[in-house]
Amino acid sequence: MGTVTELKYESPETAQAVVALLSGVGPMARIFAGGTDLLVQMHEELIEPTLLIDIKGIPETREIDVTADEIRIGAAVTGAELGEHQELKSRWPGIVEAVELIGSYQVQGRATIGGNLCNASPAADSVPALIAAAAKVIIAGPNGTREVPAEEFSVGPGRTCLAAGEFVTSIVLPKQNQRSGDAYLRFIPRTEMDIAVVGAGACVSLNDDGTCASARLALGAVAPTAKRVAAATDILQGNRLDDGVLAALAKAANDACAPIDDKRGTIEFRTKVAGVLACRAVKIAWQRAENR
Amino acid sequence: MPKHQITTTINGDEVDFGCHAGQTLLDVLRTELGMTGTKNGCGSGDCGACTVIVDGRPVNACLVLGVELQGAEIETIEGMAKGRTLHPLQQKFLDHAALQCGICTPGILNMAKALLEKNPDPTETEVRYGLAGNLCRCTGYDKIVRAVLDAAADMRANG
Numbered sequence: 534m535g536t537v538t539e540l541k542y543e544s545p546e547t548a549q550a551v552v553a554l555l556s557g558v559g560p561m562a563r564i565f566a567g568g569t570d571l572l573v574q575m576h577e578e579l580i581e582p583t584l585l586i587d588i589k590g591i592p593e594t595r596e597i598d599v600t601a602d603e604i605r606i607g608a609a610v611t612g613a614e615l616g617e618h619q620e621l622k623s624r625w626p627g628i629v630e631a632v633e634l635i636g637s638y639q640v641q642g643r644a645t646i647g648g649n650l651c652n653a654s655p656a657a658d659s660v661p662a663l664i665a666a667a668a669k670v671i672i673a674g675p676n677g678t679r680e681v682p683a684e685e686f687s688v689g690p691g692r693t694c695l696a697a698g699e700f701v702t703s704i705v706l707p708k709q710n711q712r713s714g715d716a717y718l719r720f721i722p723r724t725e726m727d728i729a730v731v732g733a734g735a736c737v738s739l740n741d742d743g744t745c746a747s748a749r750l751a752l753g754a755v756a757p758t759a760k761r762v763a764a765a766t767d768i769l770q771g772n773r774l775d776d777g778v779l780a781a782l783a784k785a786a787n788d789a790c791a792p793i794d795d796k797r798g799t800i801e802f803r804t805k806v807a808g809v810l811a812c813r814a815v816k817i818a819w820q821r822a823e824n825r
Numbered sequence: 826m827p828k829h830q831i832t833t834t835i836n837g838d839e840v841d842f843g844c845h846a847g848q849t850l851l852d853v854l855r856t857e858l859g860m861t862g863t864k865n866g867c868g869s870g871d872c873g874a875c876t877v878i879v880d881g882r883p884v885n886a887c888l889v890l891g892v893e894l895q896g897a898e899i900e901t902i903e904g905m906a907k908g909r910t911l912h913p914l915q916q917k918f919l920d921h922a923a924l925q926c927g928i929c930t931p932g933i934l935n936m937a938k939a940l941l942e943k944n945p946d947p948t949e950t951e952v953r954y955g956l957a958g959n960l961c962r963c964t965g966y967d968k969i970v971r972a973v974l975d976a977a978a979d980m981r982a983n984g
Binding site: 613 | 887940955959
């Protein structure tokens with residue numbers, strides 16, 4: 534870390550104090566939580582911040598708050614902590630699965646859900662699951678608090694909608710219907726420790742007669758940001774999961790893709806896999822909804 | 826540039842150290858405290874050679890800052906044997922010749938210890954997934970996995 538002697542560290546106890554520090558220092562200040570992306574970027578000298586603001590001292594960033602209506606997850610809650618939270622796991626298994634796919638056990642003990650969102654990788658595993666869940670991102674800033682839907686948070690690779698002085702305090706998962714389920718799947722060329730070539734998150738609610746009441750599908754790693762496949766909602770709503778519906782769903786997922794060609798997958802391959810994973814994720818979410 | 830003064834517990838002993846804001850736990854252990862049992866492999870969380878246990882969780886010491894560890898409990902390889910008695914994992918690594926160059930060994934031992942605390946009776950698959958964040962470039966994985974499974978059996982038998 535080249536300019537390590539110039540670096541300062543602060544660990545405020547309130548969101549207001551974080552906003553004041555961010556506003557005072559500007560873009561050379563970085564929010565620090567798990568450090569699994571930030572410290573790597575500093576190690577590789579991709580960034581040379583002058584101030585690290587550790588948000589783990591702020592209680593609301595470290596809590597999982599479950600109410601009858603919603604679940605609020607602090608931005609600095611780690612993957613390991615999410616995986617150990619039985620209520621969250623039973624209500625939102627897809628989100629927990631997505632977060633637990635990120636890195637090794639060592640990384641899981643540090644990497645946070647807020648960090649995965651703010652790093653804004655198009656391939657971030659938690660993001661399609663959060664979009665499918667209709668999660669909201671809670672942002673504190675100089676003008677108070679605002680909420681942004683998860684699908685609007687990232688605006689490009691490595692870029693977020695955060696304005697100067699703003700940071701993410703928590704993520705809110707909405708109230709679910711009685712019979713609903715979610716799922717996340719990703720394709721990687723090996724079995725562990727890799728970056729998604731395609732990721733698919735799905736959330737499905739069922740009517741009493743077994744038809745789909747509502748559904749949301751989101752894809753990762755096939756566009757500059759994780760994106761919602763809005764057409765999937767119309768295809769599923771009011772229907773059962775028959776071959777015709779699945780074929781239309783796969784087509785909608787294919788059509789939503791605007792991927793890059795790289796060493797991990799060609800455009801053609803990613804597009805095809807997106808359709809396959811979309812159908813599989815919806816089937817798992819559907820089954821979980823049926824089993825509720 | 827002022828150093829931060831941090832008080833922690835390392836391997837059961839209270840340890841104070843000074844560190845700069847950007848100094849990693851890995852650097853604090855090796856440079857400030859002379860505890861070189863924790864190895865520096867990649868410095869970016871990929872290889873697991875620097876795995877230590879902080880407040881009960883295995884972490885890459887290269888991705889933790891010293892400055893955030895006020896009051897933390899840290900376990901390193903130096904605290905694994907009790908006096909001259911090796912930890913069962915250490916003994917089984919010797920018995921199975923589960924190391925060649927040895928650079929990955931301290932990290933793997935710490936990760937395996939954390940794994941067995943959480944799951945005392947893992948399958949081979951669970952051990953392999955559990956150690957997925959620890960690279961051995963001598964590629965002696967089979968012996969490592971056998972040593973961990975054998976140590977787990979030993980630890981279950983001896984309570």
